[in-house]
Amino acid sequence: MKKIAAVLGLGALVAAATIAQAVPGSGLVTAGVADEAKSLTGAGGTFPAVLYTKWFSEYAKLTGVQVNYQAIGSGGGIKSISDMTVDFGASDAPMKDDQLAATKGGALLHIPTTMGAVVPTYNIPELSKSKKVLRFTADTLAGIYLGEITKWNDPKLVADNPELAKIDRYIIVVHRSDGSGTTNIWTSYLTAVSDKWAKTVGYGTSVQWPVGLGGKGNEGVSGNVKQTRYSIGYVEEAYAVQNKLPVAQVKNAAGNWMDPTAKAVSAAAAGVTLPADLRIMMVNSANPEAWPVSGFTWLLVYQQQTDPAKSLALTRLLWWCLHDGQAYAEKLLYVPLPVDAIKKAEVLLKSITINGAQALPAELSK
């Protein structure tokens, strides 16, 4: 149903009605309104840039509001919105408390827009013909990235993958060299599952890697893995799918072996308790159906808006992204937000104020 809706586009009312069934609250933004600002600017992460570009071009067709988004990186997005040089920021990592305290415009809200998953990929020539993919546990992944598991035939790996028993080769570890939300999700996962990792390396968009080679961007990591025998790396799920890389299974918190399907990623944020501010890394989700290495990406907006025209345009845009926009996610290899998360995000959206009153128009928030 969602796909059909995406194909039809949003111009027609018919299509809008179809989408309404996809995410409750869709189809309410149908055209521009007189009092809203006709242009908005934003800056931030590169990971959601493809989806945002599609959204904003569709949104411009629908309402005439031009949204200029610059994919300068999450760090840049946080800096821009903190300095109030843009109308909204975007980040793949939640802001830290000291960053939130240092903003120029007061409280910043984290509105999740879509989800991403990070997957381990590998290159073992002996297994290239095998249909069975490798299986990793939290323990083995942390061990490999800490440099404690150094060979493919390590007993810990062989326990889950008997086919590795004969591979007496050193593991070549590949990671991202550039700061990225992908690394943030990956290291947040390792931090959540390994005490030693948490104490020595920690999580962030860049960390000090104990071992390994750095590749620039998803293409750098996958290029390295592809042409370095006996290597392992991590990339965004969409990237692995597009490039037909072998994607390993990972055991989730409930003990199930998972493949990173869109459903499993979406499940990471469903059926679990989300904090009200949605500022949370979704890694190692307790949901038994969840892919454990998943995370939100957020738009950052000020709770107290100062420009009535912009606040109207911004809240309408955010509403549209949270509802109608979700239909575009899957086609572009992103994962739509689960309804639980959308409901929580609606609460945040309604808390945005202009001159003390709710900024989101009443006809949307009813």
Add this chain to the structure above:
Amino acid sequence: MSRSNQSRHGATKAPAAPAATAATAAEVATAAVAATAAVAATAAVAATAAKDPSDRVFSAFVAAMSAVVILLVIGFVLLLTADSMQSIRKFGFEFITGSVWNPVNTEINRMDFGALPFIFGTVVTSVIALLIATPLALGSAIFVTEYAPSWLGKPVSFIIELLVAIPSVAYGIWGLFVLVPLMRDSVEPFLQDILGQVPVLGALVDGPPFGQDLLTGGVILSIMILPTILSLSKEIIAQVPRLQKEGMLALGATRWEVLSQAILPYAPSGIIGAAMLGLARAIGETMAVTMVIGNSSSKISASLLTPGYTIASAIANQFTEADSPVYFSAIVELGLVLLLVASAFNIVSRFLIARLAKKTEAADA
């Protein structure tokens, strides 16, 4: 002569304006030296010859232009310094001597920024590049100007100079998919076979060959700076007075004798200058190196087969996602350090050229 060469270099580089501040830093350093010289020269000219009003207007005009360049450089340095103050205050001199680059605070490892692995990587790759590219470029320059018939020499130098026009990311992709496997599977094992048992040189090729290491970074840089050094050396050789060469020939000298006694002794300062301009490009080069160097700052080792990291790559890699103020400030300070490294190389080369010039003068007298 050297000034015109430098501005020429600036012109060839300009269209490929690199994204990172870093690359610009090295260029600006070169430009700054050139501009200072330019202003000094115009001032001298203005003082002696400017009686005619048109002359005066023109000299003021060009002086103003170079002043703009210098102001740009000063502004650039000021901005870098201002933005890196936080990191300078926090880490002080340890920023340069420290070898831990950890942007994350954890229970055991504190957040710390030490740029030594990056400085090391930058210097080592640039020097490797210079050692490979200078003889190659000089050899080709001599071949093209002195030995090759013009139907061959012109296309050869044209083709080599075309290398300048290839964008650096294209070098990087080629490096990652062609050069890296070649280095890993053939060149590096070969080097280990012949050098592995030699006492000191053995340490240079120690460890498993990854293909992504300081050596590969240096090799790709050498290809990139080759055309710069080549075209400058070619011009320098071409500027050796015809009379001098013909005089040698008239005395019955062979081609080799002309080359070794009339041409090369005339040109060393120019050739060093050419090499230094190549070096300036190597220091600031970002994208291609990043893709083949391995981007690992975890250890500094004598082996050229260790994955490394350069200052410019570190800036390009980490700038966009530097998410805390100290981290951001440390990255900017890296830019400042790059500027210092570039200036240090520049000063050394000026010094070398000055020494050589003195020697030649002494020999002439």
